[in-house]
Amino acid sequence: MSKYKLVLLRHGEGTWNKENRFCSWVDQKLSEDGVKEAQDCGRLLKEQGCKFDLVFTSILSRSIQTAWLVLEAMDQEWVPVVKSWRLNERHYGALIGLNRAEMALQHGEEKVKLWRRSYDITPPLIDESHPYYLEIYNDRRYTTCDVPKENLPRAESLKEVLDRLLPFWHSTVVPEIQRGKTVLISAHGNSCRALLKHLEGVSDEAIANVTLPTGIPVQLELDENLKPLKPRQLLGDQAKIQAAIKKVEDQGKAKQAT
């Protein structure tokens, strides 16, 4: 029998997900479809009888808004929510704001796949000339982090995401799970992939083939050492989930932006 249940969730579709642009640390709200995805996710979790004691989110609006909508749909709005920059999406550096399909045309699909899914390749760093540099680094939310603003990342590989996420996981999330709390982590495609890699011991090579669609809860059943007792379960209609995974993967295929 499983000791603990943990649910990881990539937020509902954001406005830049829809436009196929690398969103990363730019703060975008959910699209209309993204709101619906989050509400559907909450309804599904309610139907499954899921009762959360604690929710963790990043400090990006799309993950926070998703957590609110999920809790509202579950009639569990009272559940405490804790936010940390350490659950933020991977910092995509100079790629932020660019269209994936156009990048694939310019640099090739393989290169875009390496940037998006490899474990230890860091994309080109963002610098002050980047159109979104000031929007990110002048944002007041980054004065609340547990590291000085100058030490925040300028781009990250998945490995670097895991390196900044793990201290928070061990110091803050793990003790709550071990106290018996059922936890929802409402975060991002790559912060959830990093955590899955850690929990499931996915190899550096195999993690390249793990893709998470928006708004689909990933349920993990863990033993007392927080090791998975069975394979992760993506909850919902499996044919729709497979189609949604393919859609995310196909975002990196070469075509002109429309």
Ligand SMILES: O=C(O)[C@@H](COP(=O)(O)O)OP(=O)(O)O
């Ligand atoms: O930064 C982004 O644009 C996406 C991930 O992009 P890919 O790694 O899928 O290219 O993150 P999220 O929508 O989960 O916040």
